[in-house]
Amino acid sequence: MSFQHRIEQGLAERRAADAYRRRAVSQSGSGREISLNGQRYLNFSSNDYLGLSRDPTVIRAWQSGAERYGVGSAGSGHVTGFTTAHAELEQQLADWLGYPRALLFISGYAANQAVIATLMQNNDRILADKFSHASLIEASMHSPATLRRFQHNQPTSLDKLLQAEHSGQTLAITEGVFSMDGDSAPLAALHHACQQAGAWLMVDDAHGIGVNGSQGRGTCAAQKVKPELLVITFGKAFGLSGAAVLCSESMAEYFIQFARHLIYSTSMPPAQACALSAALQRVIAGDDLRQQLQQNITQFRNGLADSGLQLMNSQSAIQPVLVGENQAAIDLARHLSEQGIWTSAIRPPTVPPGTARLRITLSAVHHEQDINHLLEVLNAVTATPGE
Template sequence: MSWQQRIDSALAARRATRTLRRRQVVEQGAGRWLTAQDKRYLNFSSNDYLGLSQHPQVVAAWQQGAARFGVGSGGSGHVSGYSCAHQQLEEDLAQWLGYPRALLFISGFAANQAVITALAAKDDRIVADRLSHASLLEAASLSPAQLRRFAHNDPAQLQTLLAKPVGGQQLVVTEGIFSMDGDSAPLAEIDRVTRAAGAWLLVDDAHGIGVSGSGGRGSCHAQQVQPDLLIITFGKGFGVSGAAVLCSEPVAEYLVQFARHLIYSTSMPPAQAAALQASLDVIRGDEGQQRRDKLQQHIALFRRGAAALTMAMTDSVSAIQPLIVGDNARALWMAETLREHGCWVTAIRPPTVPEGTARLRLTLTAAHETDDITRLLEVLDAAS
């Protein structure tokens, strides 16, 4: 089969199963409203959980940072791209989350890949929750280590897998809040099982940081767990983009030496680090708590109303509220129907989620108003 035949065959298979992905051009897509093709929709597909992407303080910090530093970093942090703005943000993140060090990365995908690629060796074993993010599972599967998956949120099976003989070290991988189901990992029990086996724990808390825990410190803080490696990303609760790895001093120095994503990528613009600093200030202040409280009110209102719908719900009490439709074509039809009624919702289908679990992935934010949630429930009831 030629290159072109292989490509054509793969695309044809996606079309036949109604799983072909298409990008949508939008004029504005991060806040309460999404604008596309001159039409405005209530936005229920944004991960901007606290509404900080539009926050005047965050926007002004980026603008002021651009005026001071320019719009790019000019190189890798190992060459000339590590500015005082980067250093200050790393130090503040480490202090806030109770770690000796924090290292900034250009994205959560890059951070996950960098850590696993740098750590995993031939005789090691990575034991990951089967619903872990693609960046984690891909890095683990491409590493020289053995990859084993435990049943979703099942510490008992994790314990069984960790008990099997292994020549090297073991790394347990999970998320704080899972991106497609919106449910939380039993981190305290996972941590206990991991420690008992002498393994290390890596938690990707992309969807918990800024939103969960005291002061928005995330899922691990909420369950009084300090993993060996904590990955946080800034495209959700922080409303910007990028990521950081929180770890010990020796691990940080090791990553500085061996994490290729860190060494060979241009660092994030200093202006972006300045915007993240402003976002962090909001998150850990009184306004951040007010926004978290408002988000929780929206979640409670939605779950009360959605209980009457015919679609299955997950156990999520996070900003991610999936409604399981099952059939790919029906999920696409429902998403389009909701858009026709002014609500922008995305249908998620395999291979992003398991076969037979196509869903409407709804996200609620602090930028929404109570009437927005009520309107969404009305439209969902009519469409279902």
């Protein structure tokens, strides 16, 4: 089979399965409203849970950082790309989350890949929640370690795997808040099982950091758990991009010496690090934003309680509406767009077959009338035969 034939066959199969992905061009960025393809919509697909992507203090911090450092870092952090802005942000994050060290990465995907690729060796094993993010599963599959997957959010399933005889090191992996279902992991039980077995726990809290816990310290803090490795990302509640790994002093030095994703990548722009420092201060002082977000979540869930739509068990900003078949999810998303609402139809392979859904995400910047309009449209769909 030629490359071209392989490409054409893969695209044809994706179209036939109603799983073909298309990108929409935004003319406005991602806020409470979004302009796509010349049309304006209420935006219920953004991960900007606290609305910080448009916070004036964060924007000014980026502008000030750019004036001081320029718009790029111009090198790896191991060469010339590690600035005072980066060092200060790493220290602020470590102090905030109670770890000896924090290391910045260009993305959450890169951070997860780096940790697993650097840490795991032959004869080691990785025990990952079945619904873990693609970056975690892909890195695990490509590592020399053996990958086993435990049942979603089931500590007894993890414990059973931990009890199996094994000679190498064991790393258990989960998310704090799961990106497609919106539910939270039982971290205390998972961590206890790991401690009993001498294993380490790695938590990717991309969707919990900034939202959960005191001062927005995340799902681990909310559940009073301190995993050996904590990954946080800045593309959600922080309103920016990038990531950090929180760990011990020796582990940080190990990553600096051996993590190829860290060594051979241009570091994030110093101006971005300045903006992230400002966003961190807004997160820490953001009880008002978290309270508003929780009110919006409650309003949405209460408004669909008697609709007949299948909401998933999520108390987070991620509120999936389970539809089932791919085409039905596409049709429902299209219907909402015709009513001025933008939300994403999520289909396999991102989620298991037969569980296509609308992935509705809520933000602190949504107004009460925004959510009311969304609820009116969704409730009207279930009340209309044939929709």
